[in-house]
Amino acid sequence: LMVWLRRTTHYLFIVVVAVNSTLLTINAGDYIFYTDWMWTSFVVFSISQSTMLAVGAIYYMLFTGVPGTATYYATIMTIYTWVAKGAWFALGYPYDFVVVPVWIPSAMLLDLTYWATRRNKHAAIIIGGTLVGLSFPLFNMVNLLLVRDPLEVAFKYPRPTLPAYMTPIEPQVGKFYNSPVALGSGAGAVLTVPIAALGAKLNTWTYRWMAA
Secondary structure (H helix, E strand, C coil), X not given: CHHHHHHHHHHHHHXXXXXXXXXXXXXXXXXXXXXXXXXXXXXXXXXXXXXXHXXXXXXHHHHHCCCCHHHHHHHHHHHHXXXXXXXXXXXXXXXXXXXXXXXXXXXXHHHHHHHXXXXXXXXXXXXXXXXXXXXXXXXXXHHHHCCCCXXXXXXXXXXXXXXXXXXXXXXXXXXXXXXXXXXHHHHHHHHHHHHHHHHHHHHHXXXXXXXX
């Protein structure tokens, strides 16, 4: 019974984190980051998504102890978000109205770190967490460059969740940041490590709580 309860608790946490990452994508990633705050949104989104990926992926990976699990978890996040894109499409928006972040390559780096260090948890947290934070903004910017003109999409389809007076204005490119990828990667590399440590600690706490 305790084994069943423990596994149920783990899987429930995994589902909750994956669903929340999907909701975070819908809220922060619509209009392909180019409305309202433009590059500021990209930096904030990069940090939020890399930390969300790290906490869930390392939790799941340490739970199974199998390199490759982080990539599997990122795939779950991706599938959830593609399904959510279908909901927007059903409402009459283009299918690229929300861009799905590329979590999978960053998760592969986390898995590779765990495998290369012979399942060393601390190396996965420090090295793997840093790689996730560094790589996600880079991969995602490449992702954005492959999408059709984002300004066209942004201004053709006003954001339905905002009142009329908050309709996006023409963004000021480079007004705040000259290099959003560098800023997102730098901040992400710093913040993702403690968040990855939190994911590892949650794994330990769950076992202790279920064993009590």
